[in-house]
Amino acid sequence: MNDTDDNMRDDIRGRVDALVALGRPAEARATARGALDADGPDAGLLLALAHAHMAEDDDDHDDAAEQVFREGLDAFPDDIGLLAGYAELCARTDALDRPGRHARGPVLLARLRELAPDSPELRRSETAGSSVPTNAKDSVSARRTQSFDAARSFAEAPTPRAAAVQAAQWAAAAPRVLRLAVLAETTDALAAPGRTWSRVLLRRGLEYRFAVGVVTAVLIVLRLTVLPTVPYGVATGVGLLLGLPFLGLRKQLRAARQRAAERMAAAVTEAVPGDEAGAGGAEVGPPELPPVPRVAPREYAFAGAGLALLLTVGVTAYVSSLAYPRYDIVAHDTFRGLKGFDLREEFDPFGAVPDSELEESAARVYVAEDAAADDAAEYLVAVTTGDFHEMRESYVYDGGAVPVETEGIGIVHDTWGAGAGPYGGWMRCLRYTEVTTGTLRAMCVWADKGSMGMVLFTAADKNHDAVEETARSVGADFLRPARD
Structure with a gap:
């Protein structure tokens, strides 16, 4: 009887998380609150309810999420998921706007280090302030998470098809995790024949963008110095032409996210078997995907190089504007x-x-x-x-x-x-x-x-x-x- 209740709760938690991932946090909160009212407190459901509040990205809902975390920790003071979720909320809080909540983050992290020193929850909480939230509603964060996961998967797999097969297995094991569904659809699309250039852009997009910037900057400098009769439109046209491959990649990534959302929408209404819901099945579930950094170190390096490039063009343009033939x-x-x-x-x-x-x-x-x-x-x-x-x-x-x-x-x-x-x-x-x-x-x-x-x-x-x-x-x- 207890196993059946646990399976039902796991199924409800999965449905709530899926609704949050699909951008339906209000429906997710109603589902979680209804289950809590009917069956009593549950650490996993309270965590899912708090995430449904945090997904709104609103001060009032962040306050409500904190209230849910406190309610959960009163009943389950050593629950790793609640401690990690609360620490993540504190880390993402503006220290000037909510100084008290922000200050509670280190205390929660210290408790997590005592209970689960090597856990993925601890690693996720420690990087929350510098990583992209997985439940973010904006498309920029969704694209960044998608690109980060797919590039990492292709880099670690022996072949593109192997990366796609592995991602499909992970998504099948956790059908209500949108991030895994997006990864599966993305790797499957980009592993197809003829998509080599798309994979190169996915993994080396920074280098390619910088190369495009260098070519455009060189053309502008040449126009300013030794080719004054060449229209500026030539440099602009070359830059736009070299940037066209990114439009194709963005279209492929957007289509993959749409297919993943459709898969998730179907999973919300389907019952998930107990082993797939994470209720103790024999198969090993999918791994914990690492946090997505807001800005990677190599991005800082390329940003610095880009600023130097802009400064070079700007100085050249300024000197050229002051120069005149004698x-x-x-x-x-x-x-x-x-x-x-x-x-x-x-x-x-x-x-x-x-x-x-x-x-x-x-x-x-x-x-x-x-x-x-x-x-x-x-x-x-x-x-x-x-x-x-x-x-x-x-x-x-x-x-x-x-x-x-x-x-x-x-x-x-x-x-x-x-x-x-x-x-x-x-x-x-x-x-x-x-x-x-x-x-x-x-x-x-x-x-x-x-x-x-x-x-x-x-x-x-x-x-x-x-x-x-x-x-x-x-x-x-x-x-x-x-x-x-």
């Missing part, structure tokens, strides 16, 4: 057979640029030696150098750096954004007919982080490509990279 201005007295005249006093297109950013400037107009006073100039060139490290593409195309002044000088025919010159940067060009002379002319302005410039020239019969090429050649003649 140029020397070559102000030609004669240019392409034309005579030059200085215009800095009469014409200053860079007047809006702060003096603190300017280093050197020149503005000249070039006409033929025998040109009449009212003849149109062949070239007007204005350039300046300085620290323009905040220069952006929009400053040129929106007229913010060197405004394209056309009002009153001519009729504009077309305007377009031109390609970068030999030194990079941005350029904008337009073609217009000069009002006073009727001459078809072109104007181009350009800028980079170390220079700005403007050139006007006669552009009869010149298409866009010819206008851009003329402007670039003039710019290259007046600006030369500085020699350090």
